Amino acid sequence: MNSTEGIEELSAKLKAQKDSIQTEEATKNAFVMPFISRVLGYDVFNPLEVVPEFTADHGTKKGEKVDYAIMKDGEVQILIECKHVGDPLNVKHASQLFRYFSVTNARIGILTNGQVYHFFTDLDAPNIMDQKPFLILDLLEIDEIVLPEIAKLTKETFNLDSVLSSAEELKYVGALKREIGNEFREPSKDFVKLLMVKVTDRRATSDNLLLFNELVGKACNQFLKERVHERLKTALGESDNRYQEVSGINETVAQIQDSTEDAIEAKQESEKSGVETTEEELAGYQIVKAIACSEVKPHRVTHRDSKSYFGILLDDNNRRTIARLHFNAKSQKYIGILDADKVETRYPIEELDEIYLFADQIRETVARLEAN
Template sequence: MDANQLLELVKRYQDSKSFITNEETAKLALVVPFIKLLGYDPGFPREVRLEYAADFVQGDGKKLPDRMDFAIFDQTGAKPLIVIETKPLGTDLKSRAQQLARYLSQLPELHFGIITDGCHYLFFGDLENPNVMDPEPFFTFSLEDSKADWAKVAKFLSKFSRESFNATTLITDAENSRYRQSMIDKLSAVLKAPGENEGFLKWLTEDIYKGKRTTAVMERLAEVAKEAIEPTLLRVMGDDFLNKLKERIQRLNEGTEPPAAVEGPNVVKADSARPFETEPRAPGDDKGRATVETTEEELAFFAVVRDICGKNGHPADDILYRDTSNYFNVSFKRPTKWFVRFFGNGKRKSIVTWIPVEEAKTLAAGFEVEAAPAAFGLSRVYIETIPQVWALKALVARSLELSLTVKDEVLSGEDPRTTLKVVSSQ
């Protein structure tokens, strides 16, 4: 399985979701294709059995017949590897996972179960105690997750494929996945509110503050720690993170890694941002049109801008992007309502906004700011790395605010400097 195959399933979901009104349709439209992606043949009962029935012994000794929607077996047809239960689209899956628990408890060779509504997939195992299903899934993914790294998801899912399935190594991988997610959750909670974790705050400051730790002192250190988080993340992301990001971009350009972008409510057709008109234009296709290709860097820029807007109360679905041959456009609710543009393929990276130059200089203190070319916006701010956009969150928020005062006809073609008078007079 590779990311492109998963992206086909994502597109299938997007095209079909409005027509999926019951469990059976979800099975046929989405779950059966998913099983095929894993390399199993739903039409070959040695490998895949529909409505698989087993008798479970209750506490009173009576047998209770039960059925799973799908049971996947090894190539001999004797050993169950995975059971899959399907629910209607939109079901609270975690609360309905007890049927999986019954199977894991009474089939000694079975260690993995999946519950899904066709869109969301929750993988459960018996990692803590054999044949006792863990209360939390060790892996989840969703076909409507616009931020998903589909290459990583595909790599993980490939371990469950017909050719690669190995229960022993899978248990180790599943444990690592669960540990990793727990670490992510714990680090995220600590970084968001360092003062609420006494142990973390003590560790962070033990070699820094030598005085008596009164309540007032700890509250003061908590505030300082909170202020230190963002510069720390920018420093880390500016080095190791961006080096890895550049490597991914290089692999994408060489065609050795599939793109992670998918189509959806936040996504317009993938293109590529290009520099200002003074830079060389993108090569054309056989009809003379400029070719475009969205880069990982542009998608990273979009993710940061969307998160900034989210922290200012704007739903993620309202923030859109559209790529062009000259720049990468981010807009509000509709493509014509742009509020920030990213120029990433020139000699220097920059973003363009609706903010007048003098105000932009105030909001982007420490950055080089100049007037933007008349055709593109009002002010241009030069950046070196995408994480630096976090330091410009006030600039992004203000440009969005100003864009909402601009008429669509101005957004779509008139000289933006005409709008400066409109905005400044309000």
């Protein structure tokens, strides 16, 4: 069994058993030890490979233990600290992991609650564990991009140099993307000032910054919408031959762009159910709708939002799902595609434009639903 197969197996187990786990010890037995064994490939019953309740006295701290130490040639390679499944992972609560990281040869620290695994190293200062993880694995929201990085930590292919060389990029690219997203959603004063001085000679007074804060927000939203619009036109142009069944490209673009009614309906639904429909979900819906319009008329492609996912439907029928957008998790977005047996496969995406990569699958799904 390779690491990816182990992750998939453990994910299914977690879904089935998570709610029945009441203690940290049960979390270790049910999920963490299987992760060490089936995903990382170490023998949890061999003390030469895995040491539970690992102790390494540090200064005045005597007898403190870290939950697991993974060994190689008598040296500690990976330290693992566990919390109860469902508990939030706060690095401030991992004091043993920090201390042991500095007094052993370990270069990898893992903080986990059995569902989410935070992987740390010492990019910021030698032998001092970073405050922020360079890699995050959520077994209930698997990001396929991280799977090759997990494989580098397995017993058979353990390659510390390879892990560390990619850790810096993984950490900072992820952090930069989050910051860019934050600036687009809610521009900071520094960001507004940076752009303001490039387009006007006005002084950066409080009143001017307040004015440009609103203008920058509008510009960011328009920029994103224009990018989506460009991709819509490209997708519709590529599918021009099949589009003859509908009334023309210009009409379809107009129908897709006119999301005002969709936004009003989504807001009304969210007020009733507590579900919040985001602009990203509506933009993603528009892209899927544009792709689906090569197979059916636009008005037949609808959406329903829920707390779990944003569903895109044919004929407003939950049993005729075209795709699902899983945009609620902060760490990773997914598009879900259902096969003929209604089994959903989730694919990670970073940008809305990546939905176009699944255009053929979306069209196949719509054609299959239309044929049934």
